[in-house]
Amino acid sequence: MKAAISSVTTLALALSLATANAASAEELHVYNWSDYIAEDTVANFEQQTGIKVVYDVYDSNEVAEAKLLAGRSGYDLVFPTARPFADRHIKAGLYQKLDKSALTNYDNLDKVILNSLTDIDPENQYLVPYMWGTTGIGINVDKVKEILGDDMPLDTWRLVFDPEIVSKLSACGVSLMDDSTEVLTAARAYLGKPVDDFSTEAINEAADVVNNVRQYVRYFHSSQYINDLANGDTCVAHGYSGDVLQARDRADEAGNGVNVAYVVPSEGAVVWTDVMVIPADAPNPAAAHKFINYLLDPAVIAPITNYVAYANANAAATELVDEEIRNDAGIYPPKETQEKLVVLKTPSERQIRVMNRAWTRIKTGQ
């Protein structure tokens, strides 16, 4: 009997300790893109600060946006793309202003990138740039050359939009991103037309381009292509620079003989910046500031760039990034490539609706 009582008290004691622990352990809820942080970043932060990080991922801005718009997402830190997403979120009042006094590493940020954001976020009150990159084409070089011959230039949107070429590549696998803005913008670039024209006529022109190749497109997806390129399951994928380069590295590691390359099409491509933001209803903004400040440390962000193959927005970190990565034209594009890059403008609400209708039609084949 005594033994029973003592075991009950031990159990009660253990329970109360457990709850006490749970209450004292601070939690930070991070919502980030998949494959967008180094493997040990979160563990190191937890060890340093004692804050427990709950880490969730998404693979499209739209999904993150839907959660933020629903309200009470429970997230303290989110990483949307600046244009058009963070731009319209600021207007919709989804974010809270940063407390820059808590961001002691803020001065490490690249002033050029900070300046480039001031048109959507005057005085950089809401957004902290994280990484930037381009959206282009990932290619299984050997297979594509085998099908199209050695003479065909590969740095062109024709690989995903010219029906004659896409039909040849179709059996080998062609994919487009599940992202109306990215795909329709790329289609405008393919046509050689201004990419920031969001008039109904312009959107329809772009939609026609996609509709003409739709039957040859295997799927619309914004992250599936990483695995498929790496395994040789697909030949041409419209995708983010770093994601394609991750596929290249995975294929190298696996030694499966798949030769993946990333190209910025010569007709022009979108350059984007992903930013860190704290939702207005974040439960723990103080911890979010700590995490942002941690990521602003050059010694922390440089290994992330090495791992995810995206250039960071931290000027002080560049010299800490592996030389191989720094010299990779897909990650830090050379001057002549930079001239081909365009910054997206934010379409109006009405234009977005037209774009969405066009996109629904494309995806459903109507």
Next chain:
Amino acid sequence: MKGLPLSPTRGRGLIIGVPWFWLGLFFLLPFLFVLKISLSEPVLAQPPYLDLIREVEDGLVSISLNFGNYLLLWEDPLYRSALFGSLKISAISTLFCLLLGYPMAYAIARAPSHWRLPLLMLIILPFWTSFLIRVYAWIGILKGNGLLNNFLIWSGLIDQPLEILHTPLAVYIGIVYSYLPFVVLPLYATLVRLDLTLLEAAADLGCRPWKQFLTITLPLSLPGVIAGGMLVFIPVVGEFVIPDLLGGPDTLMIGKLMWTEFFSNKDWPLASSLAAVLLVVLIIPFVALRHFEQREETI
């Protein structure tokens, strides 16, 4: 223990009240929310739709109902074809589930009794793995250099990999695989209770086995067929995960379209009106069936 002093009618009312309360809380109330959002307009805010009831001035309230979403669903052929696409895929999958599931249930019900439990366990066992992971596994099996293609190439049956993943065929395979247990279990339950003396009597009177099946077993197992068919048909119409993971751009299903409206287009009102229409479409056959059954009972 003292028994509760309940009159029989009050006790019955309480017991009947529990499921009604349950339905009201978890079915009617959420549906009313969906209905409310479907009559609203999308807006870039949190939440992304306008409230139906707005206070214009002190105490003065305006209610605005927007039926434009339903009008759009009616006018735009996209939604109709998505709905028909879903109904078609659902009907064909249900048929295949029944064709495959019936012999399985029949075999289990006729197996020696000590075999029945292990056989049923084999049907139930896959549920112990997450549904999502099981559907994902099919990607590995069906893809270009996946298990199936590699095996067929190795065995020399084909020399080019078959393109199955991201086609309607992959969706059918995924659905029939995932929903087969929902047909087998209710069919087994009816078949195992079937009075075998009826078959013996028929055999004594010279009825051939095939005709015995058609005139006795099949009609008596019809409740199981209907229950199993419903358990497959209704959820498959709104299925999202399987067409999203295994289907390609050609797979037009209402679940995917709803996802696009909700997530990509941030159009909650339109997505909600789609959901409301889908519910009505699914409830009609259900109510008709109930009506039919009740009439049979009274006759």
